[in-house]
Amino acid sequence: MAMHRILGAGLALRLLRVAGRRGRGCPARLLPGPAGGRAPAADVPPCREAPRGLGPGLLPLLAALAWSSRPAPAEQEQERERQGAGGAAAGDAEAEIIQLLKRAKLCIMKDEPAEAELILHDALRLAYKSDNKKAITYTYDLMANLAFIRGQLENAEKLFKATMSYLLGGGMQQEDNAIIEISVKLATIYAAQNRQDLALAGYEFCISTLEEKIERQKELSEDTLSVEEKANTHLLLGMCLDTYARYLLFSKQPSQAQRMYEKALQIAEEILGERHPQTIVLLSDLATTLDAQGRSDEACVHAQRASDLARQVEHPELHVLLSNLAAVLMHRERYAQAEEIYQEALKRAKLKRDEVSVQRIREELAGLSRKRRPLS
Incomplete structure (x- = not known):
């Protein structure tokens, strides 16, 4: 089961409306890590309203969410559910985790972030109990995104790093799309915290890594790499360019932002079409x-x-x-x-x-x- 997927585009658009609203916070702590030690504590402060000005930290964040990976085809989701409900103990636990994650997403769409967080904690406990590392990673990622849009940036940073640690520990390479997508969100956190050197390094790493990756993939046949996989990498580059452009614009660098926007727009038109909401x-x-x-x-x-x-x-x-x-x-x-x-x-x-x-x-x-x- 390919548990690790960043928030889908349809959900992300709904999340844009959540970002500026108040909600109740509850304490969240990372559970013990894979080596038996404790992961860093991540206490969640009460949610605070996003600044009305939508400064350089929040706008790239929203850009990143809006560009998030497209949902998997319905038949793939149905196959995952069939695999998750196999009848064995591990399969039963996985099916229960999937249901919890679906409920959490529904709560987010209904603007019930506190309830979503409680459900995600239940999913995380079950994922640890069943030693389902993919489910642990995916749940951390959802928790990080939820903390991110609620303005709980320090907690989101810790959760994103925990997610990345699990992915890299599982053998994923730094140039993998999932790592890049987390990296660009970390860059926006650094921007919001006025840690400009880290923000710039993060944006530039994501964009240069993807551009090099796309160049290498040009000659690969469909048997080696599908058209959809190539398109997803292009879309991720578009997300990074868009996010960086918003940072540049709100840092009063409009000419540099323009170049990023033009590249992102070209990708969106080619992959999504000119009538797509993101385009x-x-x-x-x-x-x-x-x-x-x-x-x-x-x-x-x-x-x-x-x-x-x-x-x-x-x-x-x-x-x-x-x-x-x-x-x-x-x-x-x-x-x-x-x-x-x-x-x-x-x-x-x-x-x-x-x-x-x-x-x-x-x-x-x-x-x-x-x-x-x-x-x-």
Whole structure:
């Protein structure tokens, strides 16, 4: 059973709405490690609300979640469940772990993080009891992601490192996609903690390692490496580029961010298609990066295209994309059109009950009103 999979894209999009909300925290401790010693303690502080400004730490985090690996095909999941319910004691334990993990994911989607954490602890205890190392690793990874989106960065760091330790201890290589995906999330933690040297080293390691890996894989036949495996490596590179671009943009390096966004967008268009939600978000982000450089005409073209595509596919974050377009229009001094789009974005944000976006759009509208007010 291939237990180790990072959070799927559908779940990750729902997690974006969890990141700024309050929830109850409960203490979490890593259980004894594989050698019998104790893994480092990971006390969880009460969950705190994400900063309204969405600084350079949180935004790359959300980028990493949104790009997370695609869910396995339904038939693969069904086969895993059949294998997990084999009837033997180990199989029964594995089946129970799978059910616990499914319940935990459901709680996360329902914005019940404290309940999800309790269930994950139950899964982890059962995984240790049955000595299922793959289940231990996967559960640690889910716990790390949950701590990550709740802003419990120190605990998430320890959990991600525990996950990586189990994977490397099991013979996984540093260039494996699972290791790279954890590494880029660790880099975002370092960025949020203002440990800039570690953050930059992490981003550069992930991107350079994947680029070299993709270059080596070009000549491999489908018998050696499937098309899907190659595509997943490309998508992981896209996630790393996107995450690094957000870090660069919020570090006031828009020209460097632009180059990262352009590479990520090309990958998304080739693998996911131009109408995929993540591709549309990248197009809008590229527009924002161009706008930050004063290239508002180019920015407007991309932002308008992103908004048009978002309407066509009923994008769940349409109100955010419309707000981005309105901001570009305001910078072009097209105030009437900007206000109209801001008002639509505000209405949609209220329907989504996205209070952070509602507040931000109201602030933008107030700023727009001041700009339009004639000097006395």
